[in-house]
Amino acid sequence: MGLRWSDVDFDAGTVSVAQGRVVVPGAGTVTGDPKSKRSRRALPMPSDVVTMLRAFKVQQAEERLALGAEYPDTGLVAVNADGSPIRPETYSAECTRQANAAGVPVIRLHDVRHTAASMLLAMGMSVSAVAKSLGHDPAITLRVYGHVYDDALASVGDALLRRSPAKAGG
Known part of the structure; x- marks a missing residue:
């Protein structure tokens, strides 16, 4: 405004x-x-x-x-x-x-901001990028939206064990 x-x-x-x-x-x-x-x-x-x-x-x-x-x-x-x-x-x-x-x-108009942040994190945007767009410290973003980030962490183990095509032979 x-x-x-x-x-x-x-x-x-x-x-x-x-x-x-x-x-x-x-x-x-x-x-x-x-x-x-x-x-x-x-x-x-x-x-x-x-x-x-x-x-x-x-x-x-x-x-x-x-x-x-x-x-x-x-x-x-x-x-x-x-x-x-x-x-x-x-x-x-x-x-x-x-x-x-x-x-x-x-939902309250202010909550649209929270929804956008949650969606961006769920889409895999980095915490630091989302925090910067909101004008937050990344620690605040993690504290407020940590539930979304925690959901993304559930797939980290699987992602780490996947082999990329370039490294499949090595």
């Missing part, structure tokens, strides 16, 4: 996590630094995400032109058609609406 256009590098195909916007009870929506030093990071974007962000930036520019001086210049990516920042709970409500429409279980 805190992503700014200045955090998107279309040429490099990266997005930088440099700030966040969250709802704080009693204080409303607050913009601030990421939680930790590791949380501040640059992440590569898949090419289809780069393409979609480019198109969205053009759409946002058209909306800005249509409203003229009334369009606030927040620099944020996540804004309404009138340029006002989208409230974080709006995304959560939309996620719930879409899950209901798709007939899949509703």
